[in-house]
Amino acid sequence: MSTDPDQDWIDGLAGRGEQHASPAHAEGSLLRRMLQAQLVQQGTAERATAASIATPDPMRERSLIERARREGLLNTRGSGRLMLIAAAIAMLAVGIVWETFMRPEPAVVREGAAAPVQLQARDPAALKRQIIDELRAAGVEATGYEALDVQGIDADLPQPPTPAVRGVLAKHGIPAPADGVLRIEIRESQ
Amino acid sequence: MRGFPAAPTRGALNKNEFMQACREGGGAIERALRQLDRTFFATLYARALHTLRDAELARDLVQETFIKVWQRCATFEGTSELRPWIEAILRHTLLDRLRRPQRDVPFDVDGGLSEELAERVFELSQQQVQRPDDEARQHQLAECFQRCWQQFEEAAPAHAAVMKWIVEDGLSHEQIAELLDRTPGATREFISQCRKRARVYLAQWYELAFGTDEVT
Numbered sequence: 001m002s003t004d005p006d007q008d009w010i011d012g013l014a015g016r017g018e019q020h021a022s023p024a025h026a027e028g029s030l031l032r033r034m035l036q037a038q039l040v041q042q043g044t045a046e047r048a049t050a051a052s053i054a055t056p057d058p059m060r061e062r063s064l065i066e067r068a069r070r071e072g073l074l075n076t077r078g079s080g081r082l083m084l085i086a087a088a089i090a091m092l093a094v095g096i097v098w099e100t101f102m103r104p105e106p107a108v109v110r111e112g113a114a115a116p117v118q119l120q121a122r123d124p125a126a127l128k129r130q131i132i133d134e135l136r137a138a139g140v141e142a143t144g145y146e147a148l149d150v151q152g153i154d155a156d157l158p159q160p161p162t163p164a165v166r167g168v169l170a171k172h173g174i175p176a177p178a179d180g181v182l183r184i185e186i187r188e189s190q
Numbered sequence: 191m192r193g194f195p196a197a198p199t200r201g202a203l204n205k206n207e208f209m210q211a212c213r214e215g216g217g218a219i220e221r222a223l224r225q226l227d228r229t230f231f232a233t234l235y236a237r238a239l240h241t242l243r244d245a246e247l248a249r250d251l252v253q254e255t256f257i258k259v260w261q262r263c264a265t266f267e268g269t270s271e272l273r274p275w276i277e278a279i280l281r282h283t284l285l286d287r288l289r290r291p292q293r294d295v296p297f298d299v300d301g302g303l304s305e306e307l308a309e310r311v312f313e314l315s316q317q318q319v320q321r322p323d324d325e326a327r328q329h330q331l332a333e334c335f336q337r338c339w340q341q342f343e344e345a346a347p348a349h350a351a352v353m354k355w356i357v358e359d360g361l362s363h364e365q366i367a368e369l370l371d372r373t374p375g376a377t378r379e380f381i382s383q384c385r386k387r388a389r390v391y392l393a394q395w396y397e398l399a400f401g402t403d404e405v406t
Contacts, residue, residue, distance in 0.1 A: 006378065006381050006382045006385055007363075007381075009381075009385050010356065010363070010366075010381050010385075013353065013356050013357060014356050014357070014360040014361060014362070015357070015360050016360065023309060024385075031353075031357075031388065031392075032357050034332075034339075035339075035353065035357040036357060037332070038335075038336070038339065038354075039354065039357065039358060042240055045236075045240065046233070046236035046237055046240055047236070049232075049235070049236035049240075050232040050233045050235070050236040051232075053231065053232035053235060053236070055227075055228050055231065056224075056227070056228045057227075057231075060227060060231065060249075061223075061224045061227050061228075063253070064223055064224075064227055064253055064256055065220055065223060065224070067257060068219070068220075068256075068257060068260065071257055071261075073219065073257065073260050073261065074219055074220060143246065143249060144246065145253075
């Protein structure tokens, strides 16, 4: 038994120390018993949830890789020469982005089969939430993400798209992706 | 750490492959990230979902965890298995997230448990009296605890999460300080707050379980 009731309590909670050492220890031990029972139930629920998760999930993996790229993880390791090349590529990318933003562009640009659909909005985050909500209401599992200046959405669409999904896409002027993999990037309108 | 039984995942990432990828960098990083997702996403997501109760937040948090795993890969020395090391990073990330919208619910400084009731808890624990002794009352008490604990989790999610981890892994004071990234003094204060807040939110359960006409 220590002279610190909080220490006794945490010892009881952690399952350390002599049983019934002090009131605080008894209180911690009691809580421990109740929480242990809860953890058993929680473990069962978590295993059921984990079993329902698709693995591998190419969509999820791609989203992770893209995020790693945005965080600079895939460019920051390696030799100094590689670092210089990465820096040069980054500068080139900045130049391209600058050029891109200097020119007027349509609200929606499909850049190719694998390129994300580009949208512009006054409030990109709000539009992202709206589209995600609408896609989910249409039965699509959509995931949102956020980069420095881009709000993004990834979703696997049913093939062929259901009328409800087509309605959502049409509403926002988004062409239906041929492969069912929908990727959207939303930037603030100029 | 409670963790999950090691599910046989095809292409599962082991610690040697992880350390090798960390050293190599380049394309190995991308492969390792994919393997991380295949090996650990489901279990980490289930855990994050239970704590956050929001599927999108949980997905995002696990992804953030994987990014941190890679950012810290050079600190993994391979003395433990990969899973507990990654789960510890998940816990840090969860705590960061839980602290963000912290609702500071005012609570009684002395806690919600009267001295008399605290004494009663102690007396019963010394006598090893099994109360309650009938199944219906056990059920009632379990329900009451569940309800009180849920309110506690909603009001003080970081405190509730840390308390569960202490029960789960028997964390020492030093381990709690490391988890919280706080000084020993600040950690003692956090633990004290855990106890006081739990007393407030679990007061109804204490009363039901141990209260008597004399003490209530």
